Amino acid sequence: MDTHHQKDKQKDNNHDEKNWLEWLVFGISLLMLLAIFGYLGYQVKTYNPSDPEVMVEARHDPSAESPNRYQVTVMNKGGTTAEEVIAEFTLFSNGKEKETSELQIAFAPKDSKREGWVIFSVQPTASDSVVARVKSFKKP
Amino acid sequence: MLGNRPVKKSLKEYARGITGGLLFSFPLLYTMEVWWAGFSATPLQLLLLVVVTYLLLLGYNRYAGMRPGVSWRSVMIDSVEEMGIGLVLSYAVLLVLNRIQIADMALNEIMGKTIIEAMAVSIGVSIGTAQLGSDGQEEEEREHNEELEEEKKPGHIGMAVLAFCGALLIGGNVAPTEEVVMLAVEATPVHVLLMAVASLLLSVVVVYFSDFKGTTGKKPGDLWFWLTFDTCVSYLVALMASAFVLWFFGRFDNVSFWTAFSQTIVLGVLSSLGASAGRLLIK
Numbered sequence: 531m532d533t534h535h536q537k538d539k540q541k542d543n544n545h546d547e548k549n550w551l552e553w554l555v556f557g558i559s560l561l562m563l564l565a566i567f568g569y570l571g572y573q574v575k576t577y578n579p580s581d582p583e584v585m586v587e588a589r590h591d592p593s594a595e596s597p598n599r600y601q602v603t604v605m606n607k608g609g610t611t612a613e614e615v616i617a618e619f620t621l622f623s624n625g626k627e628k629e630t631s632e633l634q635i636a637f638a639p640k641d642s643k644r645e646g647w648v649i650f651s652v653q654p655t656a657s658d659s660v661v662a663r664v665k666s667f668k669k670p
Numbered sequence: 671m672l673g674n675r676p677v678k679k680s681l682k683e684y685a686r687g688i689t690g691g692l693l694f695s696f697p698l699l700y701t702m703e704v705w706w707a708g709f710s711a712t713p714l715q716l717l718l719l720v721v722v723t724y725l726l727l728l729g730y731n732r733y734a735g736m737r738p739g740v741s742w743r744s745v746m747i748d749s750v751e752e753m754g755i756g757l758v759l760s761y762a763v764l765l766v767l768n769r770i771q772i773a774d775m776a777l778n779e780i781m782g783k784t785i786i787e788a789m790a791v792s793i794g795v796s797i798g799t800a801q802l803g804s805d806g807q808e809e810e811e812r813e814h815n816e817e818l819e820e821e822k823k824p825g826h827i828g829m830a831v832l833a834f835c836g837a838l839l840i841g842g843n844v845a846p847t848e849e850v851v852m853l854a855v856e857a858t859p860v861h862v863l864l865m866a867v868a869s870l871l872l873s874v875v876v877v878y879f880s881d882f883k884g885t886t887g888k889k890p891g892d893l894w895f896w897l898t899f900d901t902c903v904s905y906l907v908a909l910m911a912s913a914f915v916l917w918f919f920g921r922f923d924n925v926s927f928w929t930a931f932s933q934t935i936v937l938g939v940l941s942s943l944g945a946s947a948g949r950l951l952i953k
Contacts, residue, residue, distance in 0.1 A: 548747070549675045555684070556747055559754020566720065566757075569781060573713035611709050639709035641776030670710045670920070 583608030612667035690798010703846035708783030733828035756792025836948025837911035841941030845915035869942035908942035
């Protein structure tokens, strides 16, 4: 019985021993975890659950196939994620409203950028201007 | 404390862990609701998730792992390692799946996604390390130590911890999906009741036919007591696990008590099976 116990003890010790590889993995893991705790702790402290603040920008980005194409960037500067963002684009040509186009984006997380394109069917002219606005979004 | 455990052995163990991690968490890595949770979850929720997962890993490694009678210190170190492996794996998989775009995404979106997926992966790593085969030498050692096997048989706390792990493992794969909400909203009270009864029956069957093989010598009265007790604990633990995951994925936000309750029961069907059968598989 005693020898048995001793063997157990010895076995425990064996399992407690770690080689350099295990210590390395442990060290890196610990660093990562501490970094995450630090980061999350900081985030918790500075967390400000303000409403989403979605902005949209459009710039002319013609391609061979679609000459009147605009590249769209949707940004959320608010404190929380916006869902089902719908942006509307109105093409003005010579001061007149020519065409509208819409873009829907599933999610706009805070401080992240999402990109898309809208294409108008009319031929582009030099006096074209596009007014972009966010039509609607909801909280997830 | 630099031991002379062969590096080859450690590598083998890590390989097992990585396999298990991916095996058990791929469904979640491929689920979009989980990625969304990455940017919807508040920092406090993420912090809580990391802490809960660490506690779970401690519990699992203590009561299941293949190193019975191991010291708490060693269990804590192993759990940290498993989380580290989980984080690296989750980051790598999300990167490969193009769920992480370093240029366009804010740090908190990347962190959120990685952390949530990593928690699932690290539980998988833990289970993989403990369950996916072991080399012959260890098997031999084990056979020599029936006393240890005896010691490994978890007590009540251990049983509950394993049930919780099993419930999370099975229920967690489904919890983030919209289907749970849909089922819960469209179920009438009768359906919800049937689901609860079905989960209980499943638990009873599983517990009776598997866990009590060795207890034939006991008095029948004892058996019935333990059967009832075991089933109740399993189901309660399963419901707790379900409620926790559902809450984490924002399913309890702005819903009536009834909706939250029926969601828990709907998910409880799966997690109760996880708590009873899963517990037996992973112990």
